[in-house]
Amino acid sequence: MAIETLATARPDSTPEAGPITAAWLGRVDYREALALQKRLVADRADGRIGDRLLLLEHPRVLTLGRTSDPKHILADEATLAARGIEVIRVERGGEVTYHGPGQLVAYPIIALSPRGLLVRPLVRALEAALIATCAAHGVTAARRDGHPGCWCEPDGADPRKIGALGLRIERGVSYHGIALNVSVDLADFELIDPCGMPGVRSTSIAAERGERGTRPTTESVQRVAATFATAFAAELGAPLAEA
Known part of the structure; x- marks a missing residue:
């Protein structure tokens, strides 16, 4: 579904809790997705629409949260420019994050009060959906x-x-929301301390399955997106609809 179509869609007839409407948007520029x-x-x-879950991937970009320390970007401007990677500061919490092809990004536009949610339970639901999605694709996480997010061997010698x-x-x-590495180029994570944690290694579903030669593809992300949408709606006990 096109972004403008979603943004100007007819208001839902029952915009309180209701279903979560998921929309796969494909590859979308970061600033365009933020404006949406x-x-x-x-x-x-304002009650004009119900809850939404935007599912997409971004071109290469680094985002810094409100209090992120730029020192966790390890590459200089010339290196980033050579790789076509932009740096954008945004309003979310957290430290520096990389987005790029082969990575699922999910943005939950969820009204907390109608679902009886506080921030922490929403975070836990997103984490649980990440874990369930990994499991559905053969990866234990x-x-x-x-440390918010999702990890492989979090308590082992090599988290x-x-x-x-x-x-x-x-x-x-x-x-804002989550990013799940599906078939992303892990070399780009060497340009940062992921989430502001020096020495942390990033991985992906493809890497954990031993498919290290896998190229980033939008198709692989779209398959995983469907799994995540189902898992997230289940965590909130909400029906899932498609835009």
Whole structure:
């Protein structure tokens, strides 16, 4: 579904809790996706639409949260420019995050109050959906205490981050969200301290399955997106609809 179609869709007839409407958007520029989120947050807060789950991937970009320390970007501007990687500061929590082809990004536009949610339970639901999605695609993952997101062998000698998480709440509605590495080029993560944690190694579903030669593809991300949408809606006990 095209972004403008989603942004200007007819208001839902029952915009309270209701179903979560998931939309696969394909590859979308980061700033364009952020502008869409903000429009949908306003529409959700004003009761014009129901809850949304945007599913997509981005071109290469680094994002810094409100209090992120730029020192966790390890590459200089010339290196980033040579790889076509832009740096953007945004309003979410968390540290530096990489987005790129082969990575699922999911943005939940969820009104917390109608679902009886607080921020922490929403975070836990997103983490649980990440873990369930990994499991459905043959990868064992789990939470890591004190570190939001999703990890492989979080308590082992070699913990590897496979999913990142950062949210913002405005007018009682969530936006930003999660990033799950599906078939992403892991070499790009060497340009940063993922989530501001020096020495942390990133991984992907493809890498954990021993498919290290896999090229990033939008098709692989779309398959995983469907799994995540189902898992997330189940965690919130909500029906899932498609835009």
